Amino acid sequence: MRIAVDVMGTDYGPQEIILGAIEAVKKFDCEVVLVGAEAVVKEWLQKYGALDNKKIIIKNATQIIGMQEQPALAVRNKKDASIVVASKLLRSKECDALVSSGSTGAASVAAVICVGRIKGVERPAIATAIPNLKGKTTVVLDSGSIVDARPLNMVQSAIMGSVYAEKILHIAKPKVGLLNVGEEEGKGNEQALATYPLLKHTKEIAFIGNVEGRDIPTGKVDVVVCDGFVGNVVLKFAEGFAKSLLTMIKNAIVNGGLFAKLGGLLIKPAMAKLKKQMDPSEYGGALLLGIKAPFIICHGSSKAKAITNAIGVALDFARNNVVDIISEKITEAEKRNEELEQ
Amino acid sequence: MRIAVDVMGTDYGPQEIILGAIEAVKKFDCEVVLVGAEAVVKEWLQKYGALDNKKIIIKNATQIIGMQEQPALAVRNKKDASIVVASKLLRSKECDALVSSGSTGAASVAAVICVGRIKGVERPAIATAIPNLKGKTTVVLDSGSIVDARPLNMVQSAIMGSVYAEKILHIAKPKVGLLNVGEEEGKGNEQALATYPLLKHTKEIAFIGNVEGRDIPTGKVDVVVCDGFVGNVVLKFAEGFAKSLLTMIKNAIVNGGLFAKLGGLLIKPAMAKLKKQMDPSEYGGALLLGIKAPFIICHGSSKAKAITNAIGVALDFARNNVVDIISEKITEAEKRNEELEQ
Numbered sequence: 001m002r003i004a005v006d007v008m009g010t011d012y013g014p015q016e017i018i019l020g021a022i023e024a025v026k027k028f029d030c031e032v033v034l035v036g037a038e039a040v041v042k043e044w045l046q047k048y049g050a051l052d053n054k055k056i057i058i059k060n061a062t063q064i065i066g067m068q069e070q071p072a073l074a075v076r077n078k079k080d081a082s083i084v085v086a087s088k089l090l091r092s093k094e095c096d097a098l099v100s101s102g103s104t105g106a107a108s109v110a111a112v113i114c115v116g117r118i119k120g121v122e123r124p125a126i127a128t129a130i131p132n133l134k135g136k137t138t139v140v141l142d143s144g145s146i147v148d149a150r151p152l153n154m155v156q157s158a159i160m161g162s163v164y165a166e167k168i169l170h171i172a173k174p175k176v177g178l179l180n181v182g183e184e185e186g187k188g189n190e191q192a193l194a195t196y197p198l199l200k201h202t203k204e205i206a207f208i209g210n211v212e213g214r215d216i217p218t219g220k221v222d223v224v225v226c227d228g229f230v231g232n233v234v235l236k237f238a239e240g241f242a243k244s245l246l247t248m249i250k251n252a253i254v255n256g257g258l259f260a261k262l263g264g265l266l267i268k269p270a271m272a273k274l275k276k277q278m279d280p281s282e283y284g285g286a287l288l289l290g291i292k293a294p295f296i297i298c299h300g301s302s303k304a305k306a307i308t309n310a311i312g313v314a315l316d317f318a319r320n321n322v323v324d325i326i327s328e329k330i331t332e333a334e335k336r337n338e339e340l341e342q
Numbered sequence: 343m344r345i346a347v348d349v350m351g352t353d354y355g356p357q358e359i360i361l362g363a364i365e366a367v368k369k370f371d372c373e374v375v376l377v378g379a380e381a382v383v384k385e386w387l388q389k390y391g392a393l394d395n396k397k398i399i400i401k402n403a404t405q406i407i408g409m410q411e412q413p414a415l416a417v418r419n420k421k422d423a424s425i426v427v428a429s430k431l432l433r434s435k436e437c438d439a440l441v442s443s444g445s446t447g448a449a450s451v452a453a454v455i456c457v458g459r460i461k462g463v464e465r466p467a468i469a470t471a472i473p474n475l476k477g478k479t480t481v482v483l484d485s486g487s488i489v490d491a492r493p494l495n496m497v498q499s500a501i502m503g504s505v506y507a508e509k510i511l512h513i514a515k516p517k518v519g520l521l522n523v524g525e526e527e528g529k530g531n532e533q534a535l536a537t538y539p540l541l542k543h544t545k546e547i548a549f550i551g552n553v554e555g556r557d558i559p560t561g562k563v564d565v566v567v568c569d570g571f572v573g574n575v576v577l578k579f580a581e582g583f584a585k586s587l588l589t590m591i592k593n594a595i596v597n598g599g600l601f602a603k604l605g606g607l608l609i610k611p612a613m614a615k616l617k618k619q620m621d622p623s624e625y626g627g628a629l630l631l632g633i634k635a636p637f638i639i640c641h642g643s644s645k646a647k648a649i650t651n652a653i654g655v656a657l658d659f660a661r662n663n664v665v666d667i668i669s670e671k672i673t674e675a676e677k678r679n680e681e682l683e684q
Contacts, residue, residue, distance in 0.1 A: 068526075133586045144523060147531035181486060181574040184410075189489035189571045213575040214582030229531045230572055232523040233555040237576050238583060240556030244475045245587055248616055256612030263608025270598025270605075274590055 001029070003314050004095035007036035008064045008082040009102030011301040017101060018044045020307025022056065027308060028315055031055045033095055035086040037062065061085040067300060071105030075113060083107055087114035090293040097294035097314035099285065101302040108145055111291045118323065120330040122150070124290030125157040125228070126297065127164050128235055131278055132219030139165050139223045140216065143286060144232035151195040154178070154225050155202055159329050160289035161223040162205045167320040168313065174222035177211030179230060185209070191227060199225070203336070204329045242278065285310040287317065289326065294318045343371070345656050346437035349378035350406045350424040351444030353643040359443060360386045362649025364398065369650060370657055373397045375437055377428040379404065403427040406444075409642060413447030417455060425449055429456035432635040439636035439656035441627065443644040450487055453633045460665065462672040464492070466632030467499040468570070468639065469506050470577055473620055474561030481507050481565045482558065485628060486574035493537040496520070496567050497544055501671050502631035503565040504547045509662040510655065516564035519553030521572060527551070533569060541567070545678070546671045584620065627652040629659065631668065636660045
């Protein structure tokens with residue numbers, strides 16, 4: 001297995017991505033292709049003592065797409081951008097999967113243009129796994145790719161998210177819920193009302209009905225289906241809220257007097273363990289589902305550990321034939337719908 | 343000042359609501375009208391030793407609207423439901439404000455039908471105040487009343503939420519943000535893209551642009567404007583997430599060995615203080631804005647303290663002429679838009 005790693009355009013610079021890739025090569029049975037400015041990549045590989053590692057290949061790319069650039073325009077104009085060059089390595093099958101922590105928008109566009117969508121998939125969805133109260137993870141999708149999703153997009157998200165949960169997270173018969181403002185079937189906005197009956201008749205998934213915002217962190221379902229606007233807002237809220245809550249707890253302890261401070265020291269190891277369990281970098285990035293090859297999008301602020309974990313997920317993504325299985329199920333669902341329409 | 347309190351249809355029964363109202367009469371300079379089954383109300387007043395309190399009036403209502411009933415149908419068919427009878431006390435000006443912790447849907451419908459909308463307000467919005475990192479509160483609206491909001495609804499929410507922040511929360515020139523998937527002006531779904539320019543030209547508010555989910559808990563803005571579907575999902579998520587996170591912390595401490603357990607005991611007072619600061623019942627329920635009289639909707643699981651606080655907010659709502667100020671600003675904005683259209 002050979003993983004393409006886009007090393008450019010991230011918050012902490014190529015060094016974190018390169019370090020994460022070196023660790024991945026040690027940890028997993030794989031090769032990596034580091035895509036970016038050759039001189040910079042070489043310099044860091046030398047510093048990390050990995051320049052002679054045969055499992056690490058360098059692919060030069062002279063351009064970078066920044067976080068603020070208009071994705072479609074940038075991908076079209078910058079033929080030698082690292083994400084474009086990396087995507088082409090997927091198309092030519094020189095690599096089996098791709099990991100990027102640059103602009104999410106640019107990665108999504110490059111994926112569609114350079115690699116292509118799975119036949120029948122109208123729009124790819126971004127799936128994010130978040131830790132839940134059961135000590136497992138809940139897949140939320142779409143988490144930002146498809147705002148103004150049509151009901152068909154939501155159904156395809158449900159199918160793709162279920163394959164992710166089953167084949168990569170190893171959850172047997174993952175339960176799927178539609179994110180809504182109430183549990184009853186008649187609740188919701190136009191989008192949810194139109195999506196509900198379609199999900200009910202999608203045999204490729206185990207649909208259990210509507211779920212509410214409060215059900216996401218409890219692990220009531222394994223896959224939460226929603227519009228990309230809602231998913232993006234909720235996941236970014238979760239990020240900010242967790243941080244705020246932990247800061248508030250820290251402040252309460254620091255300002256709580258001597259005993260509270262001592263207590264704070266005593267619970268430190270337990271809190272560190274919990275923090276690790278909650279740490280997004282443990283979860284190896286988000287999956288761009290619906291593309292003809294495994295595509296992983298990491299947070300722009302990913303550090304080495306997050307990249308190593310993302311490469312691990314990319315390997316699972318490729319080894320477990322997730323793309324082929326999604327393709328089969330999407331075709332199955334499409335065929336049944338055509339039969340129903342006739 | 344006289345506050346109508348709907349005592350029926352809540353999770354913990356009339357006793358919690360009645361106890362909260364008794365406390366409010368002691369705490370604030372006001373009268374309350376308890377609306378519900380007379381015999382039941384009398385029984386609890388007697389138990390609490392408040393049957394002779396001249397500031398507590400009973401108004402009999404023989405019917406209840408349950409949480410699962412279809413709101414519009416229930417309000418139309420149950421003329422003697424407590425929420426309907428209470429709303430009529432507002433219309434006749436026998437009461438100055440109303441507090442309910444029954445079905446949110448039924449309360450919203452009763453408000454529109456029995457009390458009526460402020461002239462120019464297309465649809466009332468539910469505003470929820472949540473604690474932020476700055477130790478203040480952020481107003482989120484709409485939090486569940488208007489799913490599939492039109493841009494006009496969002497603009498009116500922004501105006502009404504600003505008045506709430508200024509007149510009840512005492513925030514001078516409250517900053518307003520539009521909840522979106524990115525900060526840049528060109529980001530968003532159709533709804534956000536259409537709403538942004540309208541907010542920009544609304545002189546009644548201090549609009550600072552888009553905010554993301556992560557900005558809600560930090561207090562970056564004082565008023566977050568969003569569609570009712572998104573607001574409902576985010577607020578319910580916050581509720582579930584905070585609970586899950588605290589449970590995870592508790593479990594981490596309990597399972598963290600002897601030192602962690604001792605530490606947990608030492609930080610208990612500091613955590614209790616923080617819990618109080620985060621407790622939704624301290625915030626006195628959500629405000630139904632756009633109705634011709636002050637209308638407060640509490641969580642169905644409200645206990646006595648939440649009701650006492652809600653009555654306090656209802657008094658502020660009435661005393662600070664929030665309804666009149668909203669009415670003026672909505673008319674102002676409407677007039678300017680008409681002039682622009684000509």
